[in-house]
Amino acid sequence: MRALVATADTATPVALLTVPEPRPRADEARVAVEAVSLNRGECRRLLSADSGWVPGWDVAGVVVDAAADGSGPPEGSRVVGLVDQGAWAERVAVRTDRLAVLPDGLSAVAAATLPVAGLTALLCLARGGQLLGKRVAVTGATGGVGVFALQLAALTGAHTTAVVSGPDRTTGLPEQGVDEVEVGLDHGDGRFDLILESVGGPLLAAALTRIAPGGRIVTYGNSSGQPTTIDIAAFYPRHDAALTAFRLFEDLDAHGGGSRHLDTLATLLDAGLLDVPIDVERPWGEGAKVVRALLDRRVAGKAVLTVT
Ligand SMILES: NC(=O)c1ccc[n+]([C@@H]2O[C@H](COP(=O)([O-])OP(=O)(O)OC[C@H]3O[C@@H](n4cnc5c(N)ncnc54)[C@H](OP(=O)(O)O)[C@@H]3O)[C@@H](O)[C@H]2O)c1
Structure with missing residues (x-):
């Protein structure tokens, strides 16, 4: 499958290359990725990453293989999820406790903005x-x-x-x-x-x-x-x-709630109570340009890449 892979070149920090398929654990679903959003943290990490690393925390797409342990949504479900790395790819394995089913009317592009940015906002406010x-x-x-x-x-x-x-x-x-x-x-x-x-x-x-x-x-x-x-x-x-x-991944490890909070955010977005702040939406072939734009403070709100 194809993925956006770190190049170790700060001017063009990612390139579309072929990588191995993800191998989900029993508690992970395999998701066909439709859209990902970019976060400052992962873009910054790209600048010092070894070439070959596949970044990506936020993912929206469709479950192609449900988790083997029976948890989480069935095959064919439209979902949004959070992963430690590897979302900037055609397919990714996602822990079912960090996956939520999307309301019918909510696009993958809008949903992809939610995991890191939305969860961080929600959980920091909860403090x-x-x-x-x-x-x-x-x-x-x-x-x-x-x-x-x-x-x-x-x-x-x-x-x-x-x-x-x-x-x-x-x-x-x-x-x-x-x-x-x-x-x-x-x-x-x-x-x-x-x-x-x-x-x-x-x-x-x-x-x-x-x-x-x-x-x-x-x-x-x-x-x-x-x-x-x-x-x-x-x-x-x-x-x-x-x-x-506050650190998001540590907070979710300690307290759980990833799926529930993602479901809350997706429901608010779908109901029009939350406005999705997308400034840049581009096909993932333009990933390197969009990463540079975010790092150079030329993105206001969120940047989304569509996996085509
Ligand atoms: N601890 C966690 O778990 C966690 C989770 C999510 C995010 N984060 C961190 O939280 C920060 C915000 O994340 P984000 O995804 O919202 O980032 P972002 O979309 O890039 O937003 C950065 C914001 O900071 C402002 N800013 C002010 N001074 C800046 C500077 N010197 N350099 C860059 N931006 C500056 C930017 O506006 P102007 O460019 O107009 O000033 C913009 O409003 C990042 O540092 C990220 O790594 C941490």
Whole structure:
């Protein structure tokens, strides 16, 4: 079968090549891939990957072989799923506890955006507890995780602030779900009950100064690649505020819920309560160009490749 394979060339980081078929374990279904979406983490990993590695976390397609242990959806089911690697291929083995059946009306292209970005948004927001009437800020607001996080926070009744990197960097913000927009976190003086932070560097330091007493900052990324110098004197007076770390795969390993949460996200998308933030949709033969666009910050929201 064909797959997008790491080349170890940063200018053209993937190429379509022939690779072996996946060999599913008993608890895995074999899925014929129709669409995949790209995430900053896997694109960045590509830059240092050995040639031959098949990346890919997010997958939507059709089950061609149900799991041998009888778990999960039967052959022919349209599904969305999350894998550790290898989704950028014609077929991939997916653990049935990270697979959900798609509502009839939901396209594979839309569904493919959900696994990493949607699950990260949903589970990071869950760290904030009950959000009705709470003030939630999301940094990296125009990114894949950010656009889902803002919309999900608004759905739970939170007051949302989208934190962007410049006044000209608002393209891609969702039409619904944004109450306020801030450039960075240095200029406002409002306090937030929950901050989802993925840019790192000085923005994380600024987040520490904007958290409310008892509030929580969930850090789950470092898109800037910069280290953070903090003024702890600005943080400890916020009695009981906390800085907590999140990693999606570890969270799912510890708590499960992958299928259930994917089902929730797909249902919200299908019902029109969540807007799918697709900025780029291209055939997978253009994978290298799309990876470069994402790494170079030329994608607002999600990029999707269709497997043709
Ligand atoms: N811990 C986990 O399990 C987990 C899960 C998912 C994602 N992540 C991480 O979370 C971050 C966001 O993921 P994503 O998929 O939403 O990424 P993305 O789609 O590429 O979005 C990145 C966002 O950050 C903003 N940004 C600000 N400064 C940036 C900089 N110096 N470099 C790059 N972007 C910058 C971008 O907007 P502008 O370009 O307009 O500034 C954009 O809004 C990534 O670092 C990713 O690796 C971690």
